[in-house]
Amino acid sequence: MIYYILAYPMSSKKNTTRSLRVLHKRRQESLKLLLRPEPIIIGNVYDVMRRCGNSSCHCAAKPGHRQTLLIYAEKGRRRCKFVRRQDAEWIKQAWLRYRDCKKALRELRALNSRELALLRVQLRWRDVRGNAV
Numbered sequence: 001m002i003y004y005i006l007a008y009p010m011s012s013k014k015n016t017t018r019s020l021r022v023l024h025k026r027r028q029e030s031l032k033l034l035l036r037p038e039p040i041i042i043g044n045v046y047d048v049m050r051r052c053g054n055s056s057c058h059c060a061a062k063p064g065h066r067q068t069l070l071i072y073a074e075k076g077r078r079r080c081k082f083v084r085r086q087d088a089e090w091i092k093q094a095w096l097r098y099r100d101c102k103k104a105l106r107e108l109r110a111l112n113s114r115e116l117a118l119l120r121v122q123l124r125w126r127d128v129r130g131n132a133v
């Protein structure tokens, strides 16, 4: 729905008002997601294959053990940490929430841009000189 509105600007007052309402609704949805209280992890989370270092373990010859790696920034420096197996799931969930928040921020930026364009159109209609501008 939003992509249709972004791709095909409408020109009538009624359609502009309707588009603004749709944008407002989408904004509310993005804000709701951004203002949720659940913790997030700002960074990146990957699963990697790792060797444990035990020479008698199967990983000495074949691909190693799957482990979750957390990459984040601290005081401007990039940090990497292996995540304990029992923490991997909630860390991934928190990271996925962060990704959703990033997506919502991008959407807000797009909504702002479209909303400003529509509001400028509405302001021109209110101009006492009519649509002369």
Ligand SMILES: [Zn+2]
Binding pocket: 051, 052, 053, 054, 057, 058, 059, 060, 064, 065
């Ligand atoms: Zn091993």
